[in-house]
Amino acid sequence: MTALLEVSDLAVVFHTKRGPVHAVDGLGFSVERGEVLGIVGESGSGKSVTLRAITRLLHGAEVTGRVNWQGEDVLAMDTERLRRMRGGQIGMVFQEPMAALNPVLSIGLQITETLIAHTQLDAAGRRARALELLDLVGIAAGRTRLAQFPHEFSGGMRQRAMIAIALAANPALLLADEPTTALDVTIQDQILRLLRGLVDDLGMALVLVTHDLGVIAETCDRVAVMYAGRLCETGAVAPVFAAPRHAYTKALLGAMPGQGQDALVAIPGMAPRLDAPALGCAFAPRCAFRLPVCDTTRPALREFGPAQSSACHAAEALAS
């Protein structure tokens, strides 16, 4: 069986006045049906840009490589095919629901719009489906809620409404860009559980972009760790968290508080500049396991076990 979404050698370059900025560089990953893939990274890691590049929502950027959606090349799709894929087969949820929802249209109308664009339902069918969707995402009193406007919803409810809209056309894949970053921790917990439940019930796949390793650990099946636009490590959540094979993954885990450790292991220095990509490993200047080869040769992705691969020269040294 082929993967639902297969991305290989993806590169995104923004051409700015000060020269090219390599936001994503040589990225590859795949998403299988019904799984949850987490993409984790800090600011500037290219995780959000990647989501937008996949759906061709990036303007003014040069996107190269291959994005294969159910056997079709997304980067070569015409506008009409792209329109049917976005919102129809791939749903999207963003960090700021208030910015993604139209403030002057009722929630009901915004769900209906998606249904008109992607389904054959008549007016009565659309209303029934809209109510069903609100119920699905846990918004009570659907009839009243449909007539309300985004500003009448709380932050968590808005995010639920966004998810309802994204699910309207029964997508096979949901892309969620930091969907809980703007929310309080108890509301984040509700939304993550909702997303996980929807994946299990509807059999769709989910790509969850976040900066929080904790969100990944509890919600995702597999994880892809990004740094400076490049893929560091990817694999099933359990082995990656138990025994990271990339120095950055290990460092990021060590920097997370709340594991009962005596001191956090900070990563020295700061995020790298993307306008002058490193010759070798992008993480080398901040890395505790740095080898001479790290400065000169870009590490290739190597497999470690059946469900884990990493692009780190020091992968072997990490185990000890």
Added chain:
Amino acid sequence: MTILLQAEALTKHFPGRRGLIDMARRTPRPVVRALTGITLDIRAGETLGIVGESGCGKSTLARCLVGLHPPDSGAVRFEGADLAGMSGGDTLGFHRQVQMIFQDPYGSLNPLMSVGDTLSEALAVHNIVPKAAIAARVTELLAMVHLPPDAAGRRPHEFSGGQRQRIGIARALAVEPKIIVADEPVSALDVSVQAQIVNLLLELRARLGLTLVFITHDLRLVRHMTQRVAVMYLGRIVELGPTADLFAAPRHPYTRALLRAVPQLTPGMRGRDAAVRGELPSPLAPPPGCAFHPRCGIAEAGCSVSVPVLSERNGDWPVACFLAEG
């Protein structure tokens, strides 16, 4: 143990906005109940965490503690003296002892002043060192937060978020305070940089014997950094206890929910049942009785009628829940 800073029955309300129609209807002006009856002792040398979600009043409490907001009622006392009763030199003395670190690394530094000027100003106003020694002291302060001496000549925009936070810490340390109130000092930073700042704060705490009030929404940080923690919900403290014990056996249902909701680093499936149902109520219209009762899994009839006060209730530390006996 001596008590350094005290909040005594602090209440702070802010007037909300009211539209023209409401004015015409003579609807009473809405009131944001940011803080209601907060009593809190901060002991010399301890690190106290204040944790809660948005609207719980933790930032307002921080600002009351450092004298930025005068409370509507109640008092802030430093070493027993009421802040509201101070004037002139006493107030300046209070500000020298009680400093603050801010959340936003971009807004908390004057963009037009060089780092050196920002630090020198604090030193000069409080006469910390003789004029001739100011430049040398600035260099020392920068070294304390691990910034190079040449940082003094540069303006804030030349620094990254983490570096700016270091400058903010240096500014607070310039006046050699006894206590620092840190309001979400690392929540705007990436995890890797966050760890640098956390480690710096812990290092300075140990080296200078600082008392630290650490305000955050991140329970993982509270567990890592603090000895005692106050959990806030909608303007009140609902539980106040030693961090390790409280995390191990939370007494208030809200604390329990909060701890369950925190994403853990151990891989494993998130269950379907959320840690707590419902939305955060608005501080404009807090529910009657215990503010948490609409979301509480064990609430009884009485919970919606009267407000539980913070008291021991046969336990080891105070909790504001009728059902937390023993």
Added chain:
Amino acid sequence: MRVSISLIIGSVLLGAMLIAAAVPDWFAPFDPLAFDYDALSMPPSGEHWFGTDQFGRDVLSRIIHAARVDLQIAVFCVIFPLVLGGAIGLLVGWYGGILDAVFGRLVDLVVTFPFLVLVIFFVAVLGPGLVNVYIAVTCVGWVPYAKLMRAEVMVQAQSDYVAAGKVLGYQMPRILLRHILPNAARPVLVYAVTDMALAILLGSSLGYLGLGAQPPTAEWGVLIADGKNFFTTAPWMALFPGLAIVLAGLGFSLTGDGLADLLAVKR
């Protein structure tokens, strides 16, 4: 520092005007007030580049000499309202409350009248002449500066660096003058430079109407007023002063735009 094209062009234009105003005799080929009855209303030629007026005065020389007056108008018509409005805006933005309510009503009152009408009213009451123009413009023109300064001060007053100053126990004058004012003043100063373009137009308009600079002082508006009677026979008399006004206005506008980019506070 990004120096934009508009700033370069703008400052070249203003620089030319400034030099002409400083040392007009170096550039003006003739005495601007000298009559020459042998060369009445001469069209532009090799000798008189911009032609002569009905008294045989060299138009180019008069334009160059007028630069000093017009530059003075541009600067004074902005400086006085800037200082008055800035001070009012600073206090209103900081103290708010009743002061702000009174300020709001006062602003409502002033903006009800068209700007020029109100200025003409004041000049008519005080009598024509440049000094009275400055007084009139200050009475009316402080409003936009005060509004802008008030808004900027209110934004800055909410920022955390101001809170940090209060936590450090700084006195109010220090916070207001040393921290808030420099940050709040930048957009106001940028607006002021752009406003000078309008001030040039205003000064010329009042001159044209006979309310501003009085003849025989060479002023661009006055020159146009003089030339308007001969527009069909000697269009150069009004055309070239008009061109000078356009270039000066352009110079201030472009400089203002360029400064806006240059002075944008980096965060």
